[in-house]
Amino acid sequence: MTVLDEIRLGRSRSRSELVRRTGLGRAIVGRRVGELIDRGLVTEGAAGPSTGGRPPRQLAFRATAGHLLVADLGATSIDVALTTLDGRILGHHDEPARIEDGPDACLDRVDALFDLLLAAAKDVPGRLWGVGIGVPGPVEFGSGRPISPPIMPGWDGYPIRERFAARYGAPVWVDNDVNLLALGEWRSGVAAGHDNVVVIKVGSGIGAGIISDGRLHRGAQGSAGDVGHIQVSDDPSVVCRCGNIGCLEAYAGGAALGRAGEAAGADGSSGRLALALDQSGTVTAEDVARAASFGDPVAVAMLQSAGARVGSMLASVVNFFNPSLIVIGGGVANSPDLFIAAIRDTVYRRSLPLATRDLRIAHSSLGGLAGVIGASAMVVDQLFARESIGRWLEAGYPAAITDLTLARAG
Amino acid sequence: MTVLDEIRLGRSRSRSELVRRTGLGRAIVGRRVGELIDRGLVTEGAAGPSTGGRPPRQLAFRATAGHLLVADLGATSIDVALTTLDGRILGHHDEPARIEDGPDACLDRVDALFDLLLAAAKDVPGRLWGVGIGVPGPVEFGSGRPISPPIMPGWDGYPIRERFAARYGAPVWVDNDVNLLALGEWRSGVAAGHDNVVVIKVGSGIGAGIISDGRLHRGAQGSAGDVGHIQVSDDPSVVCRCGNIGCLEAYAGGAALGRAGEAAGADGSSGRLALALDQSGTVTAEDVARAASFGDPVAVAMLQSAGARVGSMLASVVNFFNPSLIVIGGGVANSPDLFIAAIRDTVYRRSLPLATRDLRIAHSSLGGLAGVIGASAMVVDQLFARESIGRWLEAGYPAAITDLTLARAG
Numbered sequence: 001m002t003v004l005d006e007i008r009l010g011r012s013r014s015r016s017e018l019v020r021r022t023g024l025g026r027a028i029v030g031r032r033v034g035e036l037i038d039r040g041l042v043t044e045g046a047a048g049p050s051t052g053g054r055p056p057r058q059l060a061f062r063a064t065a066g067h068l069l070v071a072d073l074g075a076t077s078i079d080v081a082l083t084t085l086d087g088r089i090l091g092h093h094d095e096p097a098r099i100e101d102g103p104d105a106c107l108d109r110v111d112a113l114f115d116l117l118l119a120a121a122k123d124v125p126g127r128l129w130g131v132g133i134g135v136p137g138p139v140e141f142g143s144g145r146p147i148s149p150p151i152m153p154g155w156d157g158y159p160i161r162e163r164f165a166a167r168y169g170a171p172v173w174v175d176n177d178v179n180l181l182a183l184g185e186w187r188s189g190v191a192a193g194h195d196n197v198v199v200i201k202v203g204s205g206i207g208a209g210i211i212s213d214g215r216l217h218r219g220a221q222g223s224a225g226d227v228g229h230i231q232v233s234d235d236p237s238v239v240c241r242c243g244n245i246g247c248l249e250a251y252a253g254g255a256a257l258g259r260a261g262e263a264a265g266a267d268g269s270s271g272r273l274a275l276a277l278d279q280s281g282t283v284t285a286e287d288v289a290r291a292a293s294f295g296d297p298v299a300v301a302m303l304q305s306a307g308a309r310v311g312s313m314l315a316s317v318v319n320f321f322n323p324s325l326i327v328i329g330g331g332v333a334n335s336p337d338l339f340i341a342a343i344r345d346t347v348y349r350r351s352l353p354l355a356t357r358d359l360r361i362a363h364s365s366l367g368g369l370a371g372v373i374g375a376s377a378m379v380v381d382q383l384f385a386r387e388s389i390g391r392w393l394e395a396g397y398p399a400a401i402t403d404l405t406l407a408r409a410g
Numbered sequence: 411m412t413v414l415d416e417i418r419l420g421r422s423r424s425r426s427e428l429v430r431r432t433g434l435g436r437a438i439v440g441r442r443v444g445e446l447i448d449r450g451l452v453t454e455g456a457a458g459p460s461t462g463g464r465p466p467r468q469l470a471f472r473a474t475a476g477h478l479l480v481a482d483l484g485a486t487s488i489d490v491a492l493t494t495l496d497g498r499i500l501g502h503h504d505e506p507a508r509i510e511d512g513p514d515a516c517l518d519r520v521d522a523l524f525d526l527l528l529a530a531a532k533d534v535p536g537r538l539w540g541v542g543i544g545v546p547g548p549v550e551f552g553s554g555r556p557i558s559p560p561i562m563p564g565w566d567g568y569p570i571r572e573r574f575a576a577r578y579g580a581p582v583w584v585d586n587d588v589n590l591l592a593l594g595e596w597r598s599g600v601a602a603g604h605d606n607v608v609v610i611k612v613g614s615g616i617g618a619g620i621i622s623d624g625r626l627h628r629g630a631q632g633s634a635g636d637v638g639h640i641q642v643s644d645d646p647s648v649v650c651r652c653g654n655i656g657c658l659e660a661y662a663g664g665a666a667l668g669r670a671g672e673a674a675g676a677d678g679s680s681g682r683l684a685l686a687l688d689q690s691g692t693v694t695a696e697d698v699a700r701a702a703s704f705g706d707p708v709a710v711a712m713l714q715s716a717g718a719r720v721g722s723m724l725a726s727v728v729n730f731f732n733p734s735l736i737v738i739g740g741g742v743a744n745s746p747d748l749f750i751a752a753i754r755d756t757v758y759r760r761s762l763p764l765a766t767r768d769l770r771i772a773h774s775s776l777g778g779l780a781g782v783i784g785a786s787a788m789v790v791d792q793l794f795a796r797e798s799i800g801r802w803l804e805a806g807y808p809a810a811i812t813d814l815t816l817a818r819a820g
Contacts, residue, residue, distance in 0.1 A: 028438065138764055147764060196630045208730065212622040219732025220606045223764040230726040231760060234644075244760065316640040316726055320618065322629025350641060350654065354548055354557060354633040 003032040004384055007042055008061035008086065016056055033059065040065050061086060064125035068379050069117070069168070070132040071110045072177055072371030075099050075151055075204050078109060081372035082117040084125060085380050087188055091117040094368065099136055102154035107163060130383055131164045131172040132375035134180040136203075141222045144174035150241065151204065173382050175218075177201070177371055178225055181364070182209025183216055183381075184374030185327050190365035196323040199364070200227070201330035202310065204254045204285075210321070228253060230313050248313050252306035254285035254332050260302055261288040270298035285332050292338065300338060307339045311346025318351040318359065329364030413442040414794055417452055418471035418496065426466055443469065450475050471496060474535035478789050479527070479578070480542040481520045482587055482781030485509050485561055485614050488516065490523040491782035492531055495539065495790050497598055501527040504778065509546055512564035517573060540793055541574045541582040542785035544590040546613075551632045554584035560651065561614065583792050585628075587611070587781055588635055591774070592619025593626055593791075594784030595737050600775035606733040609774070610637070611740035612720065614664045614695075620731070638663060640723050658723050662716035664695035664742050670712055671698040680708035695742050702748065710748060717749045721756025728761040728769065739774030 003022065006012035012021050018029045036042035045058035063086035072079040076098060082091040093113055097106060110133075118124060137149025144161030146152055161172040182199035185191040191199065197211040208225035210217040217224055228249035229242050240247035250256055261284070264270040265277035272291035276283050291299035314326060326347070328340055344361050351359075364370060413432065416422035422431050428439045446452040455468035473496035482489040486508060492501040503523055507516060520543075528534060547559025554571030556562055571582040592609035595601040601609065607621040616638035620627040627634050638659035639652050650657035660666055671694070674680040675687035682701035686693050701709035724736060736757070738750055754771050761769075776783060 194630075210730075212627055213625060215623060217622055217731075219765070220604075220734035220769075221732055221764055221767060223762060224730065224732035226729045226732075226762050226765065229762055230729050231722070242762070312641070313726075316723075317730055319636045319640050320620075320634065320727055320730070321627075322631055322634035322636075324630035352633060352636050352639055352652070354631055355629070355636065357631060359630075 004036060007059050013058055014056035066126035066129035067124055068130050068376050069114045070372045070375035072134040072375055073099055075136050079372050080113040082121055083376040087373050087376040091121050099152050103158045128168055128170045130170050130379040131168055132379040133160055133174045134177040134371050134375050136177050138223050139174050139176050141175060141218055173378055175378055178207035178209045179216060180374030181329055181370045183377045184366055184370035185364060186211050187377040188373050190362050191325055191327055194325045197325045198317055198323045199327040202332040203330040206249050206253050227313055232309050232312050248309055252309040257285040257288050257306060258283055264298050270296050272296040303339045304342045307342025308346050311343040314347050315350035318347060318355050322355045324358060326361045327364055414446060417469050423468055424466035476536035476539035477534055478540050478786050479524045480782045480785035482544040482785055483509055485546050489782050492527040493786040497783045497786040501531050509562050513568045538578055538580045540580050540789040541578055542789040543570055543584045544587040544781050544785050546587050548633050549584050549586050551585060551628055583788055585788055588617035588619045589626060590784030591739055591780045592621060593787045594776055594780035596621050597787040598783050600772050601735055601737055604735045607735045608727055608733045609737040612742040613740040616659050616663050637723055642719050642722050658719055662719040667695040667698050667716060668693055674708050680706055682706045713749045714752045717752025718756050721753040724757050725760035728757060728765050732765045734768060736771045737774055
């Protein structure tokens with residue numbers, strides 16, 4: 001728990017608070033704060049209210065010391081943003097895209113959108129300090145490369161970090177989109193203040209981001225949170241794209257809902273879904289959610305059944321992990337309350353009373369912005385993390401950033 | 411990551427290593443090490459091999475600065491030990507006991523056994539620095555009290571900490587037995603060096619201890635790891651003692667195995683189990699394991715089926731948590747390899763390839779001592795944790811221990 005982290009995360013707002021919370025001596029704290037002020041990372045405000053002695057001066061992180069460029073690539077979309085060092089969005093753009101078009105097409109487009117954001121911004125603070133990228137598949141966090149991502153043809157092992165580092169001369173971090181969603185909700189959304197959180201994204205597939213005792217839990221190989229392939233049924237007739245039977249994703253993922261909706265449209269059992277099929281030649285999970293919100297009984301039953309499957313998986317997760325909050329996000333979660341109601345019903349019924357006594361289950365609060373806000377938090381956390389500073393110093397990043405080294409001891 | 415933790419956990423063995431690993435300045439490290447030596451917590455050995463400059467002096471934790479008393483209470487046993495501050499066992503005793511006899515009977519016996527250990531020890535180092543207690547049920551770690559423990563009648567809310575603190579005038583910590591098993595295996599056993607570990611105890615019930623990114627994960631209410639009540643079947647005919655259907659424990663726990671073995675003995679389908687029933691009037695999980703080790707086909711099938719159920723639960727845990735190691739311990743796990751083989755088979759078949767690529771599944775290595783070794787590690791970790799020092803200072807513990815305050819900044 002460094003002096004800089006204390007200040008930038010808003011935990012300590014004065015030297016006295018720093019001394020009390022870090023256990024460091026007053027002289028050391030004073031010296032570190034002085035260094036951080038000299039380097040432009042911390043500002044000192046007007047004197048606050050006194051409690052007897054010399055009135056304390058408010059310390060604050062100077063989030064405009066530099067800027068960040070971040071992109072959140074989904075299966076069917078690109079979100080980009082220009083942010084301050086504390087994740088405030090100075091410019092944002094999103095558009096449809098197909099991840100399956102491969103890295104060259106997708107990342108060229110990210111470059112172009114970054115250029116547009118920079119050109120459009122009225123006032124870009126400081127230099128570029130880092131780039132953060134989210135992708136819809138497993139990532140080896142240390143190298144920043146996708147590892148056998150199932151829905152990203154052409155991306156396996158692609159050097160995303162090296163590509164952006166070469167263009168921008170700044171450090172780059174890459175993670176999967178669900179971890180970034182979790183980081184975003186935890187830093188700036190509904191999960192703020194919770195130490196143990198599970199964030200579920202129900203999109204085409206299903207994944208989880210995990211906050212364990214106040215840190216993002218990536219697991220031994222970085223594959224933690226791959227809950228879409230947890231078995232929720234013994235029925236041998238439902239085969240998942242991974243080859244196993246009974247995977248959660250094969251029952252409750254967006255792709256599965258779309259297929260079920262298409263069948264209900266084709267056989268006429270749902271008038272609304274038949275209409276959707278007529279109009280666009282296909283039925284998506286969003287169509288099912290919309291039909292359910294109009295009370296279509298077949299679509300309502302589909303969402304309730306999907307919610308119960310997600311809830312059944314989450315009941316196991318609650319017994320194992322004991323979070324204080326579960327956040328539900330992703331496209332399917334933007335459907336009527338009956339989806340989250342079915343999840344709640346199953347979790348509260350199937351988990352142990354002690355684990356659910358104070359458990360909240362809530363919708364994602366940042367909507368489409370959670371990914372880019374999370375990417376921004378990832379970059380700043382890594383910039384100021386002791387382990388990684390060494391790594392990107394060795395990689396020869398510019399002096400503007402290597403100046404930070406002195407701050408690391410704080 | 412404090413200077414003292416670096417030294418006592420063997421991560422840094424010299425001032426230079428401390429400087430490199432903590433990022434603190436050389437002068438600060440020198441001052442902290444000096445304080446720790448003055449207080450008798452660290453010793454300085456002979457000069458080590460030089461790498462050019464002044465030869466470094468080896469630093470070591472003085473584990474005999476004091477001693478600890480620890481007890482691990484199981485459903486049917488009491489284990490007590492006298493240890494040094496690094497978990498070395500100076501005296502150990504175990505005997506059968508019944509946790510259902512309630513706190514007065516059980517804890518009076520622990521007192522008597524502690525007295526015996528102290529009397530029998532040839533050389534008890536320093537003063538008593540702390541007491542650690544494990545119990546077979548959920549514990550609110552902050553208060554040290556059992557919370558609605560299912561197999562511990564009379565213990566709900568019992569003030570275990572206050573009871574021992576009053577008698578010994580030393581700080582006391584209490585946790586459930588499975589967390590202590592995990593801490594023991596992680597500090598001194600097969601899990602040493604792993605950052606993400608799940609330790610499963612298959613005894614009368616089934617529970618898990620979780621190491622997440624190098625720390626014991628207790629969860630929001632301290633109920634993490636309660637995997638015995640994860641649903642593994644939809645069959646409505648198998649009702650668990652918790653009232654739900656399909657709980658893992660109702661299929662694969664020791665109590666369930668004993669009941670199944672008793673049925674197979676009574677109806678004559680297994681000759682060996684019939685013999686066990688004849689001899690003692692009941693059949694235990696240990697009887698089933700023994701029969702299986704002699705090749706009794708009914709007992710073999712029971713253990714394989716139980717292993718497959720445990721494996722099915724663990725496959726979900728592996729997808730969610732991505733550990734690098736799973737440790738199997740507890741009474742039922744002391745059975746032939748076919749139990750762990752069935753677990754392995756199911757986990758490797760049902761988990762994602764990336765998550766199992768480097769996953770090991772191993773037997774507990776410390777046997778019956780893991781609990782007391784873990785209890786000792788818990789006490790020392792808490793003694794030197796910044797947060798808790800404040801707490802037990804406020805509680806008025808003696809100067810011998812409060813002297814440690816100065817060490818906390820290190």
